[in-house]
Amino acid sequence: MSQSLDDLFELLRKAAAPVEIAAVQHAIWEVWLDSGDTALNKRLEEGMRALAAEEYTRAIAEFTYLIEQRPEWAEGWNKRATAHYLRGGYRASLLDIQETLRLEPRHFGALSGWAGMLQLLGDERGALRILQRLSRLCPQMPGLQARIRDLRDQLPEADL
Incomplete structure (x- = not known):
């Protein structure tokens, strides 16, 4: 890996073009998805295949195994959260999102999922707070500022 995660996150913060943002996010995901252990990476792939096949119980079992083997690997927690x-x-x-973010506070996938879940559960204020946190990581993420504006529009000014 030619660039550290810190360098990649600095690039992400400064990225403006959607294609540039996508490329930097992809590079970050490549780091996150590599446990450093071939056997665990294969289990991650199995879990991701189970997710894609909508076999959630099997996926949860695979990701739980990853967490048990490598509890400090944020991506095991993030995939199980999904x-x-x-x-x-x-x-x-x-x-699981909370644990993901404890291990990797910049996990934009976990932050986005958390905000979406909070919004789904009717906690617009909480969702707005999380999206603002996400905006500090990648202010130009496509659609993010519109989501923030929409949430602000839904909340009384006193709640902002």
Whole structure:
């Protein structure tokens, strides 16, 4: 890897063009998705295949295995959060998102998912707070400023 995560996040913060943002995010995902262990990477791939096939119980089992083997790897937690969310387990998903963000506070995927879940659950103020946090990481992320404006428009001024 030629650039550190810190360097990539600095590039992401400054990126303005959608294609540039996507390229930097892709580079970050490549780092996040690599556990450094071939066997664990294969288990991650299995879990992701299960997610794609909507086999959420199997996906959760794969990601739980990853968490048990490497609890400091944020992506195991993030992927399990996604599986819980897709299965309708919002509380479990939120708990895994919290752990993801404890391990990698800049995890834009977890932040975006958290904001979406909060909005779905009717917590517009909370969703706005999380989207503002996401905006500090990538202010020009396509659609982000519109989401923030829409949420601000929904809230009384006293709530801002």
